[in-house]
Amino acid sequence: MQTNKKLTDVLHTVVSSALVCSMLMGICLLVAPLVSAVPDKTFTVGFDAEFPPYGYKDESGEYVGFDLDLAAEVCKRKGWELVKQPIDWDSKDMELESGAIDCIWNGFTLNGREDKYTWTVPYIDNSQVVVVKADSDVKNLSDLKGKVVAVQSDSSALAAFTGDDATEENKALANEFSELQQVGDYNTAFLNLESGMVQAVCLDYGVAKHQVSGKENVFRQLEDVVSTEKYAVGFKLGNTELRDQVQSTLLEMKKDGTFDSIARKWELQDSVCLSADTNQTENTMAVTSKKDGVNYMSMFLQLLEGMGSTLIIFALTLLFSLPLGLLLTFVRMSKFRPLQWLARIYISIMRGTPLMLQLLVVCFAPYYVFRINLGSSYRFYAVIIGFSLNYAAYFAEIFRAGIQSVPNGQREAASILGYSKVQTFVRIIFPQMIKNVLPPVTNEVITLVKDTSLAFALAYTELFIVAKQIAAAQANILPLFAAGLFYYIFNFVVAFVMNAIEKKLNYYK
Amino acid sequence: MELLEINNLSKSFDGKKVLEDISLSVGQGEVVSIIGPSGSGKSTLLRCATFLETMDDGELSYCGKKVVSSENGKAVYPGKAEMQEAKSKFSLVFQNFNLFPHYNVLKNVTDAPIHVMKRNREEVYEEASEMLKKVGLSDKEKSYPCELSGGQQQRVAIARALVMNPEIIFFDEPTSALDPEITSGILKIMRELANEKMTMVVVTHEMDFARAVSDKVIFMDGGFIIEQGKPSDVIDNPNNERTKSFLKKLSL
Numbered sequence: 223m224q225t226n227k228k229l230t231d232v233l234h235t236v237v238s239s240a241l242v243c244s245m246l247m248g249i250c251l252l253v254a255p256l257v258s259a260v261p262d263k264t265f266t267v268g269f270d271a272e273f274p275p276y277g278y279k280d281e282s283g284e285y286v287g288f289d290l291d292l293a294a295e296v297c298k299r300k301g302w303e304l305v306k307q308p309i310d311w312d313s314k315d316m317e318l319e320s321g322a323i324d325c326i327w328n329g330f331t332l333n334g335r336e337d338k339y340t341w342t343v344p345y346i347d348n349s350q351v352v353v354v355k356a357d358s359d360v361k362n363l364s365d366l367k368g369k370v371v372a373v374q375s376d377s378s379a380l381a382a383f384t385g386d387d388a389t390e391e392n393k394a395l396a397n398e399f400s401e402l403q404q405v406g407d408y409n410t411a412f413l414n415l416e417s418g419m420v421q422a423v424c425l426d427y428g429v430a431k432h433q434v435s436g437k438e439n440v441f442r443q444l445e446d447v448v449s450t451e452k453y454a455v456g457f458k459l460g461n462t463e464l465r466d467q468v469q470s471t472l473l474e475m476k477k478d479g480t481f482d483s484i485a486r487k488w489e490l491q492d493s494v495c496l497s498a499d500t501n502q503t504e505n506t507m508a509v510t511s512k513k514d515g516v517n518y519m520s521m522f523l524q525l526l527e528g529m530g531s532t533l534i535i536f537a538l539t540l541l542f543s544l545p546l547g548l549l550l551t552f553v554r555m556s557k558f559r560p561l562q563w564l565a566r567i568y569i570s571i572m573r574g575t576p577l578m579l580q581l582l583v584v585c586f587a588p589y590y591v592f593r594i595n596l597g598s599s600y601r602f603y604a605v606i607i608g609f610s611l612n613y614a615a616y617f618a619e620i621f622r623a624g625i626q627s628v629p630n631g632q633r634e635a636a637s638i639l640g641y642s643k644v645q646t647f648v649r650i651i652f653p654q655m656i657k658n659v660l661p662p663v664t665n666e667v668i669t670l671v672k673d674t675s676l677a678f679a680l681a682y683t684e685l686f687i688v689a690k691q692i693a694a695a696q697a698n699i700l701p702l703f704a705a706g707l708f709y710y711i712f713n714f715v716v717a718f719v720m721n722a723i724e725k726k727l728n729y730y731k
Numbered sequence: 732m733e734l735l736e737i738n739n740l741s742k743s744f745d746g747k748k749v750l751e752d753i754s755l756s757v758g759q760g761e762v763v764s765i766i767g768p769s770g771s772g773k774s775t776l777l778r779c780a781t782f783l784e785t786m787d788d789g790e791l792s793y794c795g796k797k798v799v800s801s802e803n804g805k806a807v808y809p810g811k812a813e814m815q816e817a818k819s820k821f822s823l824v825f826q827n828f829n830l831f832p833h834y835n836v837l838k839n840v841t842d843a844p845i846h847v848m849k850r851n852r853e854e855v856y857e858e859a860s861e862m863l864k865k866v867g868l869s870d871k872e873k874s875y876p877c878e879l880s881g882g883q884q885q886r887v888a889i890a891r892a893l894v895m896n897p898e899i900i901f902f903d904e905p906t907s908a909l910d911p912e913i914t915s916g917i918l919k920i921m922r923e924l925a926n927e928k929m930t931m932v933v934v935t936h937e938m939d940f941a942r943a944v945s946d947k948v949i950f951m952d953g954g955f956i957i958e959q960g961k962p963s964d965v966i967d968n969p970n971n972e973r974t975k976s977f978l979k980k981l982s983l
Contacts, residue, residue: 635829639843730832730875
């Protein structure tokens with residue numbers, strides 16, 4: 223029997239790729255229920271995983287920190303299961319409102335936010351301090367005149383200079399700065415400081431201590447203090463029941479000395495402001511050193527895990543967006559006008575708004591619009607849904623161009639030979655379309671590899687976020703370079719594979 | 732019995748009439764040549780007859796069975812099944828071949844009989860080999876269209892049309908896209924088909940071919956049939972002034 227060997231080869235490649243994708247999806251579906259296994263009572267703590275020593279990722283890839291230790295101890299005493307949920311700091315209110323997290327416990331400043339959350343009593347008194355380079359000529363706050371000062375966006379340091387409750391003194395001081403620069407995380411701020419792009423960083427006392435310790439020859443902390451502030455645990459406004467349970471347990475821990483012991487472990491004993499009436503008894507708790515030097519193997523393993531997540535986002539997005547794109551093409555090319563316009567509007571919105579915004583909408587709209595709480599495992603599905611919906615729009619337009627560039631004579635020949643509409647598409651148009659769309663599809667696939675890093679908007683821990691967290695925790699930019707290298711190699715492979723398919727399809731025309 | 736009968740066909744594009752009141756019939760085993768200047772509506776007529784265009788008004792029958800009928804000055808087309816049956820009566824050879832570029836020669840010829848007509852594979856392959864032999868391309872079964880010359884591609888297209896076992900084959904200027912020295916090979920194949928009593932309707936500019944092979948010649952101009960009859964009448968002794976001036980221009 224005669225068969226078309228080359229076409230069969232191509233089909234073989236396509237089918238085996240599809241199989242690999244399905245297997246990956248299968249793995250995800252198997253893992254997802256494990257991740258979302260629900261115990262009797264969980265206590266989900268939302269925290270910014272780039273905020274040492276309160277909450278961050280340690281060398282072995284665990285989320286650790288002073289606040290997380292406190293939360294763990296509270297859960298132990300209450301018999302709850304602790305869920306540590308890293309969040310994107312800018313989305314903290316949505317996370318709390320939607321019930322994705324139970325509280326924000328992460329060096330969370332009470333001052334100025336008294337009415338926005340239900341608070342425990344403050345447990346840490348944290349001043350805003352300024353760090354400069356060791357050899358800087360800045361000796362006190364007034365020397366900052368004309369300098370570039372970095373603060374974290376939406377941080378207490380920023381609020382201390384420009385917020386509603388900022389003192390007149392601080393506002394005047396900020397006006398004298400050459401620039402008050404907002405940065406995403408403290409690691410970036412210190413990289414900027416070290417490289418001379420900013421002359422000072424203003425931040426929480428505890429964080430400053432962590433960053434400066436061991437690097438006294440590079441950085442110096444000013445003795446002047448910008449402001450004083452207090453940390454407490456923030457709950458959704460009105461959730462006093464949970465607040466009371468956590469607060470009473472905290473006070474209990476303060477009484478028996480556990481609280482102070484944990485504070486000492488993180489070198490925060492000077493900042494503690496929680497007071498209990500009864501005498502404190504010493505609690506012997508294992509104190510482990512947090513600075514062991516850089517563990518490259520562990521760093522590598524964490525990055526590897528992040529790569530896995532990135533690959534899963536990549537594979538699942540392609541798996542869903544390619545067929546969805548084709549479906550959308552049919553709707554877009556439909557002769558029924560209303561359908562056609564529906565597809566036009568969809569494509570216009572998906573291409574005309576930022577992908578990051580779409581991800582946020584997919585993740586939080588179910589709660590804000592429909593009041594449905596989908597739980598924290600939905601985060602992963604939201605990433606996949608968001609990416610697939612967005613990429614489908616781009617693929618649809620590429621497919622449409624690919625279909626339209628097949629000469630009309632092909633359809634006419636098929637019509638004369640009696641092919642049905644479906645046969646004409648499947649046997650004649652589709653194979654030729656594939657060849658036409660390969661170069662632009664390759665472009666999109668390469669963009670997708672890099673776009674996976676946008677999943678950070680939903681705090682889904684893929685490669686880029688892992689790299690940023692390790693970089694923040696270890697004050698080391700190596701992980702970011704490693705991540706960059708991975709993206710490059712990944713794309714190199716993608717380009718190679720697509721090129722091979724293109725070559726295979728070059729047997730005609 | 733008439734294989735093809737067209738009555739009072741009219742067609743316009745965007746309000747501009749391109750075919751008006753066209754009536755013609757083609758009998759079993761007849762070869763009909765349609766000649767005329769470009770823009771006269773020859774190709775549109777063929778495209779209407781093969782359902783690539785829909786006519787505005789008129790009637791059309793294949794093998795005595797009415798396919799398109801006229802109701803209140805509008806052409807009415809039948810349902811899918813009847814259209815499919817009518818389509819099985821004819822085939823069309825295009826000016827620019829329209830082979831499927833992703834299929835090799837053999838698959839181009841056999842795909843439709845196997846997948847559309849659901850015929851027995853072995854039988855189709857056998858017949859396809861025979862047809863390819865007939866058009867002189869036995870050694871090109873595995874080649875892709877892009878590896879063939881224009882003349883070879885047109886021969887594949889003819890083989891593809893023949894394997895469908897049509898009652899009637901339409902040719903839409905089959906040699907116009909080809910170099911003159913290649914043209915004769917294609918015309919030779921068509922002449923052989925005529926000798927085998929294949930019913931053919933050919934839109935052509937090849938007057939020698941029309942004169943030698945046709946049973947009937949139709950001269951069209953401006954969307955009308957101006958003159959039709961035996962080649963010895965229409966080509967050699969035309970009555971109409973427009974036919975005369977067209978033929979004069981050609982012979983210059």
